[in-house]
Amino acid sequence: MQWVHLPDRGSWEVLLKRPTKDSTSLEGLVDEVFKVVSSDGDQALKKYTETFDFVALNDLLVNSAEIEAASGALSDTLKEAIELAYQNIYAFHAAQKIAPVHVRTTEGVDCWMENRAISRVGLYIPGGSAPLFSTVLMLAIPAKIAGCSQIVLCSPPDKDGNLHPAILYAASRCGVTQICKVGGIQAIAAMTYGTESVPKTYKIFGPGNQYVTAAKQWASRLGVAIDMPAGPSELLVVADDSAVADFVASDLLSQAEHGADSQVILVTDTPEIQEAIESALASQIRELPRQQIAQDALANSRGIVLANPEALADLVNAYAPEHLIIAHRAEEYLLEHIQNAGSVFLGNYTPESAGDYASGTNHTLPTNGYARQYSGVNLSSYSKSITYQRIRPEGLQNIGPAVETMAKAEGLQAHANAVTLRLKALEKNFTEK
Template structure:
């Protein structure tokens, strides 16, 4: 990791740059795939699956037989772990349900708001070097709790034309209604336009690489909503001498092994801790099966020394981390004042891995600074809030004059007339 001492605030934006390509580098490719799939449907999807995933499929739909095979292939130990995580995720997201909001704003004027599920949702589950069956839990569980009618899952096939058994097992467990072997840009384009086998959806969820992130953003131009721009994973830890260096190093490495374009940052008021953490990283990284990936991510990462907690907090809010671990003598200062973070992990015994899998919070979070304006996935992500109002004779008489004046002032005579006619009938 690159160590930076007391950087000046004017240099923070440069220091905190993510190791990602610009949209301009990617958008041309994404547009090309979108146009092709919009025009040619499954024929184009099959072509891109062969090009990007290296496999030709007779069918990209996962069959009931394949799901049964996957259920048999997953060990009982893993099934128990997945079910344990599902229980906690279900508890946390069920607790997010809100009651109908009802207010009589004026005598005779009743207004209320109710949540309704999004009918058709598309879940994108990355495959690649790590089959993220945990993300199936994070997306399908709240979709099921919300009451979404169609829950469609796309995930890229491996070279044998299969999806990892744990992904299929988890999808089946969580009520996914259709599973399709397609990944990357072509999956997002399929969700956006619909093909012979991929249903068009109203909202797309799920993380992915930079191409998937740009594809999701492009989908919004075609009237499909997305959860958030979720790209390569990132973690920022603020720690001082109260933190255990081996724990801090393990957390940094746990995020670094996600991908070569991941980024991890340590911010500390202790030069001694930075030194110890770097020594621990050198020691622990050698034992990782994904050593090469982690090493590449670590080269994009930084240790930043600052003089005090206030400077640290300002720098962290400027960065807006996806995952934020707080391990200091002054945790409450950070907890009370953090403004930009996807998910916060507090203390020596709260590894980011817990939130990735089984504590109950959602791990689908905004990256690349989008935590400044986006929330992570939650139950509300799968619902819409619909407002209702009902006005009695007394109510229209109470608010009618105000509506008439405002409509007339805006020059909208028909708006005024809609009220005036009713008021005249009540005279």
């Protein structure tokens, strides 16, 4: 981790640059895969699975026997942990239900809004060296609560043509309706167009590597919504000498072990903590199975010493981290002034990994600075709002003249006529009576 002391604000943009790759170079490959999947369906999926995942599949769909076997393959301890996480995630997201909003804006004018579930959603779950079964919980539970009728899950198979048993177990527990052994660009293309085995979906959720990210962005050009732009995982820790150095180091490493392109930032106004945190990092990283990955990520990372809490808050807002840990005496001030963060973890005993797994909040969050304008996945991500209105005769008489005036001012005479005809009809009926 590189340390920088009291950098001037003009250098922040360069200092906070993320180690992201330009995905535009992948667009040719993405376009090709999408076109082939669109025309050849399952045949293309099997071909690309053999090419990229090195396994030939006869059937792309997971069957009930595989799900049953997956349950038997997991320890009771892991199943109990998944159940605890399930209950907490369910409780937090169920509490986000929004009741219909009814407003009488003017006498005779009633307006209301109700949420309706997105009927078909696609969930992408990475496999590889870290099969993210926790992401199944994070994506499928709110989909089920929202009332999505079709929940399609795609994940790349291993060399034996199987999905990790924990992914299958979690998907079954959450009510996923279809589980498909397909990953990468081809999985996103399948959920965009639909194939013989993979249903077409209306919105795609989930993290992935640079190929999946580029594919999701391509899908968004083709009329399929996505949860958010995504990139490598990241963490920013704001700490002073009230923070426990071992805890801070463990949080930095827990994020760094995600991938070599992950980034962690430590920001402090107490330079004395640098030595203790560096020592804790050096000690803990030696014990990690993914030591090299974490080491590579730390090479992309920074320790930044600033002058005061005001500067700390400004730098956090400039970076807009996916995850933010605050272990600092000025917590109240920082919370008041920080506007840009995906998810915030407060105090010495709130590790970011708790949010990744079991506290209840969602770990699918905006990265790469998108926390400035995007929220993390939540219940509303799986629905859309529909507005309704009913205008009674007296209501049209109350607002009609204003509508006529505004429509004419915009040069839209037909808009005005739609009101004028009704007002004249009301006036005639009133006169005749």
